Amino acid sequence: MEARVLDKQADGDVDIYWDFRRRLISAHFEPGLKLKPEELRLQYGCSASQLREILFRLSCDGLVEFQDNKGFKVPLASLELCNEAVEHRILIECEGARLSIEKGGLEWEAQMAAAHHKLAHVENKFEADQNSKELFDMWCECEWEFHETLISRCGSSLLIRKHRDIYDLHRMHMLAVSEGSGFRQDNIKEHLNILNAALDRDVEACQKGLANHLHKSG
Amino acid sequence: MEARVLDKQADGDVDIYWDFRRRLISAHFEPGLKLKPEELRLQYGCSASQLREILFRLSCDGLVEFQDNKGFKVPLASLELCNEAVEHRILIECEGARLSIEKGGLEWEAQMAAAHHKLAHVENKFEADQNSKELFDMWCECEWEFHETLISRCGSSLLIRKHRDIYDLHRMHMLAVSEGSGFRQDNIKEHLNILNAALDRDVEACQKGLANHLHKSG
DNA sequence: ATTCACGAAAATTTCGATATTTTTGTTTAA
DNA sequence: TTAAACAAAAATATCGAAATTTTCGTGAAT
Missing domain, CATH: 1.10.10 (Arc Repressor Mutant, subunit A)
Known part of the structure; x- marks a missing residue:
């Protein structure tokens, strides 16, 4: 935050x-x-x-x-709006990831590794104790940081701002619709897939992993 | 308006x-x-x-x-921000166009034809008298209507809203940077290319025409 | 019983006055 | 001459009261 x-x-x-x-x-x-x-x-x-x-x-x-x-x-829960938000986020985040993979250097790779390390740590802890309010807040923060880092080297401050907007909108609608915490078991390996594809500089695999991850998020 | x-x-x-x-x-x-x-x-x-x-x-x-x-x-003229706006608009408008081409029916085709007809008419008149304030305002309105119609069948109200936002931002920065009216001779045939590709249901050609059109707009 | 009209209460919007902050201009000291 | 300190002026932010609109409850008419 x-x-x-x-x-x-x-x-x-x-x-x-x-x-x-x-x-x-x-x-x-x-x-x-x-x-x-x-x-x-x-x-x-x-x-x-x-x-x-x-x-x-x-x-x-x-x-x-x-x-x-x-x-x-507060906006009413709407599955339709949630789906539109998912699709829009995929559009923006895939583009940001592509550019970051193309432009990002070693420093970016290191930041991705760091962000994922934190996220994975918190996700494993949260998986064991999903009722912890504190862990949930930490997870939200780490999840955001991971996805934000992914696109951070896209070179466009506008894209970064738009990504934050749609990330927040998507999260709000997702929580409103699903009524869960937004955390799924599969998150852990999906995030790992995305990280590996990014470090491998595999744009297609990264975008595919991203789309899959976000679609499943609801 | x-x-x-x-x-x-x-x-x-x-x-x-x-x-x-x-x-x-x-x-x-x-x-x-x-x-x-x-x-x-x-x-x-x-x-x-x-x-x-x-x-x-x-x-x-x-x-x-x-x-x-x-x-x-009023934001300062910034070539960098203008470029970022162009790229973002291309991203959104190409996606909207793709979806419209896939989902749009005869009614959409008719609206596209109508919007282009008006736009072409105004562009030809404006080409002859580029100092007319009235024609410039009409051109702005027709240009917006054409591009808005292009994505109008994308099925996502969110995408349409985001498109309007980036369209306006792009236009403002373009005018600020170029110091011209934003109208170029080539506009006429570029818009025609986009229309034809849309009516042909040729997603790739449409997106290519769109990207070309917007890149040249500055 | 249902609908409509009316008025009271609540909520929202508008507004200008007051408080705070920044900017500008002047004086003083180095 | 330059820099710092201060005061005056201008601009911005905050606030609560007044005006407007909506909502809700009551009662009358169909």
């Missing part, structure tokens, strides 16, 4: 904005729930206007829904 | 928001220009807070830049 705070759109609301965003994509709010600035302000100790601004910004990415004179709410 | 007003994120600011967005992507504002809510309010007869909200929303799509305690401004 730390890395995200350093985003270019840093501002005074940074804590509230990112904290709220994190809670949204971690399914802390029930789909369909009304998000009233007047209530939320109490949790963050700021004014309703500020919350309104933040909610508007989140609505741009589809993380909250807005309707004129009806306010904001 | 009418079609866009019917966007899901309809609200009370709809006129101001879309009008301002249109002006941004039509290069009505000089890159780097400071956008002060306090000044802009006079043009729209509303409060500064409302403008601030709208500017925040536009900043989500990259159409305006925001810095904490420094306010908003």
